[in-house]
Amino acid sequence: MNLRLTFVNLPHMKQHSCHELKIGQDWIIRRFFSFILYGFLTFFPGALFPEPLNIEVKADSAILINADTGAILFEKNGRKQQFPASITKIATCFYTLQQFEDKLDVEVTAEAEAISTVTDVAKRKSRYTLPAWWLETSSSHIGLKKGEVLTLEDLLYGMMIASGNDASNVIAQFISGTIPLFMEEVNLFLKKLGCTDTHFCNPHGLHHPKHVTTAYDMALMTKEALKNSNFRKIVKTSRYTKPKTNKQPSSVLLQTNKLLRKDKKQFYYPKAIGVKTGFTSDAQNTLVAAAEKDGRCLIAVLLKTKERDDIFIDAKKLFEAAFSQPKLQKTLLKSGSQKGLLLKGAKQTLIPYIQKDVKMEYYPAEEPNLSCKMHLKKDLFPPIEKGSVIGEIQILNKGEVSLLSVPVYAKERVDLSLSSSVKNFFFSRKSKEDKVASSLSLITFFKWLLSLSLMIGIPLGLYSLYKKSNSPTRNLG
Secondary structure, eight states: OOOOEEEESOOOBOOOOHHHHHHOHHHHHHHHHHHHHHHHHTTOOOOOOOOOOOOOOSSSEEEEEETTTOOEEEEESTTSOBOOGGGGHHHHHHHHHHHSTTOTTOEEEOOTGGGOEEOHHHHHHTTTOSOTTOEETTSOOOOOOTTOEEEHHHHHHHHHTSOOHHHHHHHHHHHHSSHHHHHHHHHHHHHHHTOTTOBOSSSSOOOOTTOBBOHHHHHHHHHHHTTSHHHHHHHTOSEEEEOOOSSSOOEEEEOSOGGGOTTOTTTOOTTEEEEEEEEETTTEEEEEEEEEETTEEEEEEEEEESSHHHHHHHHHHHHHHHHTSOOEEEEEEOSEEOOOBOBTTBSSOBOEEESSOEEEEEOTTSOOOOEEEEEEOTTOOSOBOTTOEEEEEEEEOTTOOEEEEEEEEESSOBOBOHHHHHHHHHTOOOOHHHHHHHHHHHHHHHHHHHHHHHHHHHHHHHHHHHHHHTSOOOOOO
16 A cells, blocks of 8 residues: 655745745745654554455456446456457447436437448458448347337347347437447547547447457446446346337347346356446457445456356456455554644644544455545634644545545644734734734733743842842941
8 A cells, every 4th residue: 555645735834944945935845744744654554455366367358446446456458458349338328328317218210320231241351441330230239120219218228238239329329410420429538537548439349440448448437337327227137128119019138248147047146236248259258247245346347258158257256256355454543643733923833633543444455545635724823722623634545535534633722923923913914813812912922021020020129129228328427
């Protein structure tokens, strides 16, 4: 685990020497706080060392991630570009739901262009100069006919459950007007998600030499897609009845993902919640799978296995190895006083105080790449009462998501210095409360000065009287 502690919203500090000021104010802040932060960092008793899963998988590329944190539990050629086949439909479905989340009952008509079909041999002979979205006669489909009308929801189920390539094209044309425009939008959408090694030429995944992705990118887009409730509902469905249309009677669609099929006992995995399989002769077998246990969701991506069953065997191996690991706990910060902060205008040093130990629970295979940030209040300025909250410490993961936060208190009261009190009272445009604080500091000072004067003046006066009364009288006659 790499852990760093950073201060945010820093209050004013006393300036250093002129020599240091010449180097630059930013350098001073970094130098000053690097000294202060040492006190915090010494309270970390040790690093959290990840224990990656030691598993053999048959897939050429594979990855297992935590769907919530993005932590990588296992990786094999995770950044190697591969042909995805029908797991491409994850991106098509997710993007469509982003555009039409509340309009899934809208009716869509299958146009002739969207269901145009050629042989895969014809595509290869053309050296893939034919439109990349054209369907292939031997590819998976749900039998859509020209002019057939279905709801967008029915098309999404047909695409994700039965892997209908024709449904993918009809959806794409409906969403963007043309399939090429849809692909431009999807690729831009994926780039914004961070899928930088992915480029899709069509919405279904039929082979094209420039249609590529990586196991990491597929895991990343699926991680985001699973945040969508409709996406989750669709991809975990094992059986769907497609209603009767103007062209065809109703039909039953069966899930291609055997992890979700109870009738496939050898591969059925009760913890599985989706998501999509794929196959072409070039991509071979591909799978993106998700499983959940005790609120912890994991995503497995398997790319390029020779045998169909191996993608399901590999996925179950990865899930079981991860779910069998016990959760560990580590103390990151211990309670107590920390090194002091010298605020500008303060009479005393501000001592941050943590009331309770900061502890972190984690699984051994999930590398907890954390950062620790102390957020100090923007209006932090003397006087500061003892026990008042001066900010908080946040523990963040690699994606800058806050995992937990702990309040930080002032160990002792911090008053305004005399010089700051005078300056604030007579010259600054502070609030009424600050003026009161400054005047109270001045009153305290004058009380102290009066007490000191009395302590020194009274003895001196008495001594002077004593000396005068005991001096010999001078005879003038």
